[in-house]
Amino acid sequence: xxxxxxxxxxxxxxxxxxxxxxxxxxxxxxxxxxxxxxxxxxxxxxxxxxxxxxxxxxxxxxxxxxxxxxxxxxxxxxxxxxxxxxxxxxxxxxxxxxxxxxxxxxxxxxxxxxxxxxxxxxxxxxxxxxxxxxxxxxxxxxxxxxxxxxxxxxxxxxxxxxxxxxxxxxxxxxxxxxxxxxxxxxxxxx
Numbered sequence: 001x002x003x004x005x006x007x008x009x010x011x012x013x014x015x016x017x018x019x020x021x022x023x024x025x026x027x028x029x030x031x032x033x034x035x036x037x038x039x040x041x042x043x044x045x046x047x048x049x050x051x052x053x054x055x056x057x058x059x060x061x062x063x064x065x066x067x068x069x070x071x072x073x074x075x076x077x078x079x080x081x082x083x084x085x086x087x088x089x090x091x092x093x094x095x096x097x098x099x100x101x102x103x104x105x106x107x108x109x110x111x112x113x114x115x116x117x118x119x120x121x122x123x124x125x126x127x128x129x130x131x132x133x134x135x136x137x138x139x140x141x142x143x144x145x146x147x148x149x150x151x152x153x154x155x156x157x158x159x160x161x162x163x164x165x166x167x168x169x170x171x172x173x174x175x176x177x178x179x180x181x182x183x184x185x186x187x188x189x190x
Contacts, residue, residue, distance in 0.1 A: 028138040033090040033151065034102040034177060035159040036075060037129045038066050038109050041168045043083035046122055057119040059083060065112040066126070073105035074098070078151070086159075088151065091137050099132045099173075099180035106130055106171040114169065129163025131155045131174035165190075 040062055047055040066085055067077050074095070075087040089105065090098040106128035113126040135153030162172030178187055 028136050028150075029091075030134065030136050031090065031094060032098075032132060033088050033094075033135045033137055033153070033155055034099045034130060034132040035151070035155040036070065036087045036089060036102045036106055037081075037084060037159045037163040038070075038087075038106065038126050039081075039084035039128075039163055040113075041125045041127055043124065046124065050120070050122070054120050054122075058122045058124070061118050062113065062116060062124060062126070065116050066109045069108040069112050070105045073108060074101045075105050086156070088137070090132075091151075099130070099177045100184050102130050102132075102177070103171065103173065103181055103185060110169050110171065125168035127163055127166035127168055128171040129159045129161065129166060129173075130171065130177050131158030131162065132177040132180055133158060133174075 040059070043059065046058060050058070063080060063083075063085060070077060070085065070087045073089070074093070075089045076091055077085060077087050079086045087102075087105070089102040095101070109126055109128060113124060116123075118124065131154070133153050133155035135151050135155055137151040137153075139150045141150035158174045162174060166172040172190070173181070173187070
């Protein structure tokens with residue numbers, strides 16, 4: 001688990017792998033990508049208590065704040081998952097330090113959740129999971145409004161696992177991400 005000066009924590013766990021990169025086919029690329037999952041905590045309870053329009057206002061306020069923080073950290077919003085976001089850091093532009101950039105984005109998302117004054121006074125928290133691994137990314141999957149850039153590899157699956165075990169306000173990273181960001185954050189093993 002990592003604690004940064006703002007009090008958020010990052011837990012280190014899960015396994016991940018990294019390998020080479022290259023062009024695959026159909027515009028897809030083989031590359032290392034860091035995947036960030038952010039999920040609002042207890043949003044189902046909120047939607048059961050509120051009018052659907054009020055729920056929408058609250059969820060949109062949080063998700064918009066999270067997306068802004070992720071994008072300003074160099075992340076690419078791949079998909080909104082109802083009450084969460086899946087983002088890639090290292091796609092479409094790969095840079096050295098992408099795993100650390102993803103951790104900073106996740107910590108910024110946690111800060112946004114803590115400081116946001118939400119509509120209708122319904123404060124919520126977030127939990128984040130991050131994994132880095134080799135992927136094939138970029139094929140357009142789906143049609144119309146449901147189309148998105150597909151990503152195949154362990155990173156999306158591995159990022160969902162630590163997100164699911166993170167406590168509210170916490171970031172959990174896979175072992176590969178922890179190795180790649182070693183020395184930049186104080187991390188504790190889970």
